[in-house]
Amino acid sequence: MNIEEFRVAAKSMVDWICDYYQGVEDLPVRSELHIGDVSSLLPAEAPVGPESWTKISQDFQEKIMPGVMHWQSPNFYAYFPSAFSFPSLLGDLMSSALSVNGFLWVSSPAATELETVVVDWLGKMMGLPQAFLAVDGDGNRGKGGGVVQTTASECTLVALLAARARQMEGRPLSDTGRLVAYFSDQAHSSVRKACMVSVTPHVRVIPTREDNAFSMEPALLEAAIKEDLAAGLLPFYMVGTIGTTSSCAVDPIGEMGAIAQKYKIWLHVDGAHAGVAAILPEQRHHFRGVELADSFNTNPHKWLLTTFDCSCIWFRDADPLKAALSLTPAYLRGKGNAYDFQNWEIPVGRRFRSLKLWFVLRAYGQEKLQAFLRHHIRLAETVAELIGKDARFEVSAPPRFGLVCFHLKDGKNEDTSALIETVNKTGKAFLITTDLSGRTVARIACGGFLTQERHVRATWQLIASTATALFTGKEE
Amino acid sequence: MNIEEFRVAAKSMVDWICDYYQGVEDLPVRSELHIGDVSSLLPAEAPVGPESWTKISQDFQEKIMPGVMHWQSPNFYAYFPSAFSFPSLLGDLMSSALSVNGFLWVSSPAATELETVVVDWLGKMMGLPQAFLAVDGDGNRGKGGGVVQTTASECTLVALLAARARQMEGRPLSDTGRLVAYFSDQAHSSVRKACMVSVTPHVRVIPTREDNAFSMEPALLEAAIKEDLAAGLLPFYMVGTIGTTSSCAVDPIGEMGAIAQKYKIWLHVDGAHAGVAAILPEQRHHFRGVELADSFNTNPHKWLLTTFDCSCIWFRDADPLKAALSLTPAYLRGKGNAYDFQNWEIPVGRRFRSLKLWFVLRAYGQEKLQAFLRHHIRLAETVAELIGKDARFEVSAPPRFGLVCFHLKDGKNEDTSALIETVNKTGKAFLITTDLSGRTVARIACGGFLTQERHVRATWQLIASTATALFTGKEE
Structure with a gap:
């Protein structure tokens, strides 16, 4: 790949990334593949001769992307967020380009x-x-x-x-x-x-x-x-x-x-x-x-x-x-x-990791970064309020730093696990459970780059209606 | 920075990277700044409000780039190489973009x-x-x-x-x-x-x-x-x-x-x-x-x-x-x-680091990767031959894997150090010295993405003429 081929490929990848962020909300958050599904599509050995970028990027799209968890989906609430922003992406790109x-x-x-x-x-x-x-x-x-x-x-x-x-x-x-x-x-x-x-x-x-x-x-x-x-x-x-x-x-x-x-x-x-x-x-x-x-x-x-x-x-x-x-x-x-x-x-x-942090601190400035964190803290509080209004659930620990934990008030641990797995299977949200003093609780970690109030409200609605379907046998 | 602003900034950065690789050969390899020269140009605190990408990228160019060592210069021979290639850069970019x-x-x-x-x-x-x-x-x-x-x-x-x-x-x-x-x-x-x-x-x-x-x-x-x-x-x-x-x-x-x-x-x-x-x-x-x-x-x-x-x-x-x-x-x-x-x-x-390795192995294929390594092994052997023809120098250890070490045959350790420092100061090449059994020897590590035979020949010519100037008082 020479400089001009790189120029074309890189700009086309930039467009792909823009499209991805425009559409990531609509993708199923969790990949529903099974173990081995990705590797079974790949040959057992590296090619002997060079392959075209067209072929490689097509394989990326067809064979790799279906196995990718969309951490940047606004409905990804698992673990803690893996931060993303455009200025940081530019910092990573420049760091890789200089390769010092x-x-x-x-x-x-x-x-x-x-x-x-x-x-x-x-x-x-x-x-x-x-x-x-x-x-x-x-x-x-x-x-x-x-x-x-x-x-x-x-x-x-x-x-x-x-x-x-x-x-x-x-x-x-x-x-x-x-x-x-x-x-x-x-x-x-x-x-x-x-x-x-x-x-x-x-x-x-x-x-x-x-x-x-x-x-x-x-x-x-x-x-x-x-x-x-x-x-x-x-x-x-x-x-x-x-x-x-x-x-x-x-x-x-x-x-x-x-x-x-x-x-x-x-x-x-x-x-x-x-x-x-x-x-x-x-x-x-x-x-x-x-x-x-x-x-x-x-x-x-x-x-x-x-x-x-x-x-x-x-x-x-x-x-x-x-x-x-x-x-x-x-x-x-x-x-x-x-x-x-x-x-x-x-x-x-x-x-050269400081480059991306420098880009982020300058492109946002202190006040916008504060607003960004406050936004997620408020989102978690919003979810906690919604939980408080549903008698079947209770908050498991004080909501804090964008995280809220909850569980089925009278449910068994298996019920909370089953509820979350059913929600995750829809592809409309992804969250995980953890153990607090022997109780299985679900975590909603708000912190995504794209997560807005409408996303957490819809997610809570999904959780509540899934609980209805699972535990009472009828839809809300 | 919204998606459209990112699209413009990223494509402009891609052009910058292409220009950089077209011109990196002509840049002084080593930054000649002193300690504190970069940090003294930067404010003591992050900005309160957001700054424009134009301003940030201008500062990057004016304040950061002068302090960057050009590891990808074809005349960088220090340490071991820090690999670069365009397919790998695309892999890094995609990995940062997906941020999984x-x-x-x-x-x-x-x-x-x-x-x-x-x-x-x-x-x-x-x-x-x-x-x-x-x-x-x-x-x-x-x-x-x-x-x-x-x-x-x-x-x-x-x-x-x-x-x-x-x-x-x-x-x-x-x-x-x-x-x-x-x-x-x-x-x-x-x-x-x-x-x-x-x-x-x-x-x-x-x-x-x-x-x-x-x-x-x-x-x-x-x-x-x-x-x-x-x-x-x-x-x-x-x-x-x-x-x-x-x-x-x-x-x-x-x-x-x-x-x-x-x-x-x-x-x-x-x-x-x-x-x-x-x-x-x-x-x-x-x-x-x-x-x-x-x-x-x-x-x-x-x-x-x-x-x-x-x-x-x-x-x-x-x-x-x-x-x-x-x-x-x-x-x-x-x-x-x-x-x-x-x-x-x-x-x-x-x-997601495997992505870039996958891109590299496929875009080059096994045979081109072999040719790439053979090229550098041959370059080091070429340098060793040039050293062998100059009675003032000797090779310190068998040239191998793209690396050749040499020293002044009758010189003191300080002479070899002074020679390399004088060469480095020209900005036309950068190499380092090491210690082998108490002897200070210079290392030429070939492995750069852009290094060709003409670069190592010119570098050897520079070393030889610098030695002449330093130790006999007259230019060759």
């Missing part, structure tokens, strides 16, 4: 510098404490700063590694066997995975309760720490979540921070989905105490219109992180005051 | 299925043993298979975790303190980083010698293992490299494999850059013994025309990997024979 690798400042200076600037921009928008920012008001650099990682899973892992490096400084290696990490039973699976990967020997999963809205109970946390200290263990890492995956529960960061300081434990705050809500003054109370944290992460690639991957993490002091992940001797690190981001993460190689 | 997250089969079936198919395609092209493929000739699935990861750093880490899971099965947790990993002093830094992250307590770095072309010496490796076993330690993981970063040295995989089998140690083969050369029959001898490995990785995003990120890893048996990384109880794993790739990697979230 900014693992060192020198390997593409603009990549590192723009990343430092836009991650600070976002930190300021969220009201993060000055200590978390790379540059202060006078243009000076402190010990902290932020960086873009691939996923929140990597953020919680590198935060754990930094916490371990700080705790283990000056201690014998054998003390690693005494380390304890703390988080609630609502923390994301990646926190547990980070403990597996790093062979963290002791893990305390603090139970939560429905009548405390699935939030971490500081008294239980502190009791566990005291018990572990008495047993000669070494508490070193705790994770507080703002917006848990199951129900968007919020841990009391201020109280956890006080405990963290009292016992000298690293506090990481995971706001993978909901962290960006800190750009809203009226949501800021959920983040009270974040100034006591050692690190904080949120994913613009979930709810902030920035395509995957773009997960930001900030550190109050990045030195323990670099100690954990840098192979460069200390006297060479940060030479000339430049950031070499390969020392801030697991991978060496990295895309 | 294929962490589960069900979350976008085509993403998982296409990935399984194309990773098998590539495995077959490279002649990997059947055990490494997901599907056999009868369409049945075995225990092995491949997956796309973000980087080789993650590949070496997850291979280590799988090795550990296999070794530790049925052992007490305290045995983790006895684990030993083995690799040569030429292995990539990410192997050492993987040991740090996973707290591997014992690491044996086997020294290499110039007169053995910096290749792992099996006798030293086996002696170290015997010594460790005698000391009550638990050898569990060894890494052989095909194409080391410094000099493209090749470890003797067959001999390492025999040792791995004898002592029941996991053998991972890291072919991050050079692994793709296995698609060439005449290079296949470097890969002899790969059938004895437990896992193998290579990055199409380095040399195989597929934009970052796309790093493939294959496992003979993926069960230990899933044991190491899955939070799903064993009886639920791989339900319905579908792959849920979140259990094969550190992150949960993942892009």
Whole structure:
């Protein structure tokens, strides 16, 4: 494919993308294929000679698209949203086109510098404490700063590694066997995975309760720490979540921070989905105490219109992180005051990801981004109101950050599961269920680029009428 | 930005990209900016209101582009190449446009299925043993298979975790303190980083010698293992490299494999850059013994025309990997024979990366991809011949896989460094130096999408004349 062939193919793909976004609302959200349906259409080996772009794009349309879940459909309510916006798409396109690798400042200076600037921009928008920012008001650099990682899973892992490096400084290696990490039973699976990967020997999963809205109970946390200290263990890492995956529960960061300081434990705050809500003054109370944290992460690639991957993490002091992940001797690190981001993460190689975040922050501006998040928070509240008016259902946890969970009031878990599967089968909406204290509940996560009030109203109508059909045998 | 504004902006960006590739040859390869030059041009905060695309793209051109290293310049010879091609760019664009997250089969079936198919395609092209493929000739699935990861750093880490899971099965947790990993002093830094992250307590770095072309010496490796076993330690993981970063040295995989089998140690083969050369029959001898490995990785995003990120890893048996990384109880794993790739990697979230690899493999076909790699191997040999004709220089290690290393025959390390820095300052080429047995050597890594023979000849001419100017005081 030469430049002119590319020009034609790329412009035609741009038109395809425009058509897709004009029509995605009408596509069945979930692919109804079975396992193997896509792969059975594909040959067992790569072609020997080149194939024409016409043939490839036709196969894409006919063989791949039927197996695609439409995450950007306005009626996609599963998991958390996978952000999309046109400015971000342009950023991804330019990043792929330049194809630079900014693992060192020198390997593409603009990549590192723009990343430092836009991650600070976002930190300021969220009201993060000055200590978390790379540059202060006078243009000076402190010990902290932020960086873009691939996923929140990597953020919680590198935060754990930094916490371990700080705790283990000056201690014998054998003390690693005494380390304890703390988080609630609502923390994301990646926190547990980070403990597996790093062979963290002791893990305390603090139970939560429905009548405390699935939030971490500081008294239980502190009791566990005291018990572990008495047993000669070494508490070193705790994770507080703002917006848990199951129900968007919020841990009391201020109280956890006080405990963290009292016992000298690293506090990481995971706001993978909901962290960006800190750009809203009226949501800021959920983040009270974040100034006591050692690190904080949120994913613009979930709810902030920035395509995957773009997960930001900030550190109050990045030195323990670099100690954990840098192979460069200390006297060479940060030479000339430049950031070499390969020392801030697991991978060496990295895309020019700040470009898309820069495009998004500028093309929307702070106020439109605030309006975008408020819109989804309001949509979830609208759904919660509709649920409240239907005596067969109840809301399972306070609606928050665009998420509302609900269940059949007198139904069995199987009934809620069957209801959701029946709804999903229509192709008119896609949502998933989760488990809250042994109860199967359905989640409606609002956050899609295209989701409007009419979509959530129609979806609720679909759910209600499906319940009628399933459980009373007659249509409403 | 609405759909119509996007259509215009995206098509204009496509034209910009075409212009860029038409002119990239004439741009200074390395940005000559100083630290802070880019960030000083950017405001300290995100705009409050939206900004026009005209203004944003103008700023991109004026403020960002001067700080960009031109990795796709035909005269970029540093590190290893960061692959680019037009079909891959289209794949990235479509992946960003659909913005699906294929962490589960069900979350976008085509993403998982296409990935399984194309990773098998590539495995077959490279002649990997059947055990490494997901599907056999009868369409049945075995225990092995491949997956796309973000980087080789993650590949070496997850291979280590799988090795550990296999070794530790049925052992007490305290045995983790006895684990030993083995690799040569030429292995990539990410192997050492993987040991740090996973707290591997014992690491044996086997020294290499110039007169053995910096290749792992099996006798030293086996002696170290015997010594460790005698000391009550638990050898569990060894890494052989095909194409080391410094000099493209090749470890003797067959001999390492025999040792791995004898002592029941996991053998991972890291072919991050050079692994793709296995698609060439005449290079296949470097890969002899790969059938004895437990896992193998290579990055199409380095040399195989597929934009970052796309790093493939294959496992003979993926069960230990899933044991190491899955939070799903064993009886639920791989339900319905579908792959849920979140259990094969550190992150949960993942892009639809197989799309670009599929586009590349089809748009080029196997024969053109072979021709592409042969072209660069020949270029490096051409440079080596030119070096051989200049009495002031000598080749530092056998030219291989598109890489040639050289140094000033009678010069000090500082002279070679000064020579390369002077060349880089011209903007006409960019290369880096490395250390081989205490000697500073320069690397010319051929692999760029646009690099032709005339470029490497002109670059060698530039190096030779710069040496003349620097060390004899007069131009050639």
